[in-house]
Amino acid sequence: VEGRSGFTRVFVEQGVALSAPEVRGERRLRGVLARDGSERLRVRFLGPMGMMVLDYVQADGLWQLTVPPARISQRGLVGDVLVVEGLEGLPTIAPDQFARLFLSLSPEVDVRWQAGTCAVLEVLDSQGSPDRRVGFRQTPEGWQVAREELIDGTAVRLVASFEDYRVVGDAGLWPHRQELVDPTGGSKVVLETLALRTDAIDPSFFDLPPLNE
Numbered sequence: 654v655e656g657r658s659g660f661t662r663v664f665v666e667q668g669v670a671l672s673a674p675e676v677r678g679e680r681r682l683r684g685v686l687a688r689d690g691s692e693r694l695r696v697r698f699l700g701p702m703g704m705m706v707l708d709y710v711q712a713d714g715l716w717q718l719t720v721p722p723a724r725i726s727q728r729g730l731v732g733d734v735l736v737v738e739g740l741e742g743l744p745t746i747a748p749d750q751f752a753r754l755f756l757s758l759s760p761e762v763d764v765r766w767q768a769g770t771c772a773v774l775e776v777l778d779s780q781g782s783p784d785r786r787v788g789f790r791q792t793p794e795g796w797q798v799a800r801e802e803l804i805d806g807t808a809v810r811l812v813a814s815f816e817d818y819r820v821v822g823d824a825g826l827w828p829h830r831q832e833l834v835d836p837t838g839g840s841k842v843v844l845e846t847l848a849l850r851t852d853a854i855d856p857s858f859f860d861l862p863p864l865n866e
Contacts, residue, residue, distance in 0.1 A: 663688045663827070666848040669698055673840035682706055684844060686755060692731075693859045694752055711752050712859040718748050728864060750803055753785065754813050754833070772796070794818070797826065809836055821849055 667684035683699045692714075698707040708719045717728045718735060727735055731749045758764075758776065767773040767786060775783035783804055790799040797818050803811040815828035829846040 661688075661690060662851055662854055664850050664854050665827070665846055668845045668847055670843040670845075671698075671841075674838070686844075687854055687858055688755065689854055689856065689859055692756070694755060695859055696752070696755065709748060709752065710859060710861055711749055712861050715861050715864055716748050716752070717861055728861075730864065750784075751811060754801055754803070754811070758787065792818075794826070798828070812836055821851065 663686075665684075665686040667686065669682035669684040671680040671682060672678075680700075685695070685697045685699075687695045693712040694710070696707070696709045697705070700706045705719070705721050708717075710717045711731070714731050715728065716731060716733075719726045723737075725735075725737060729735075729747075732747050734747050763777040763781070765775050765777065767775050767783075770788075772789040772791070774787045774789070776785035776787070778784045785804060786800075786802040787798055788800040789796045791797075798815050800815070801813040802809045803813075812834045814832045814834075815830070817829040818826040819829050821827050827846065827849055831844040833842040833844070834840070
């Protein structure tokens with residue numbers, strides 16, 4: 654059902670357009686997204702001259718987030734929230750919750766169809782409350798993911814829209830345009846796929862040292 658579920662391994666090069674209230678105008682970046690298996694993921698954004706803007710790695714139950722412009726460099730277990738000095742009053746969310754937008758739904762999660770809507774699946778947390786919604790659209794090729802929401806309590810923290818799915822080899826479909834919007838902060842990131850391959854990813858790309866090092 655979900656196009657991304659056809660990929661156990663994928664490497665994507667993307668054009669990235671970032672706009673946010675604290676950024677004047679629109680900022681153009683280059684992005685790389687790599688998946689290897691169900692939970693090994695790396696997302697990297699580069700600015701002009703190859704300057705690192707963001708680097709996120711998730712593998713083997715750990716995550717590491719580095720954002721040099723904001724002087725953020727933190728690591729944690731999957732489920733740990735990011736703690737940034739001076740921003741303690743803001744709602745907290747674990748980085749791996751955002752990373753779920755680039756991964757497929759596990760067949761083991763609890764889900765239900767949202768009442769009163771058509772083709773919207775709710776993913777439930779351990780208390781039975783929705784923490785993610787996935788909306789589908791029907792196309793001649795089948796059902797595709799059109800929209801996802803990440804929910805924190807009752808608030809929608811991030812909205813992702815997916816379109817322009819294209820066939821990639823025999824592996825499945827991949828959305829070539831993704832738009833991520835923070836409905837409260839007003840930030841928006843648009844990702845457009847420039848190149849994609851499904852092999853030749855070096856496993857060391859996802860290496861993380863143990864958390865106690």
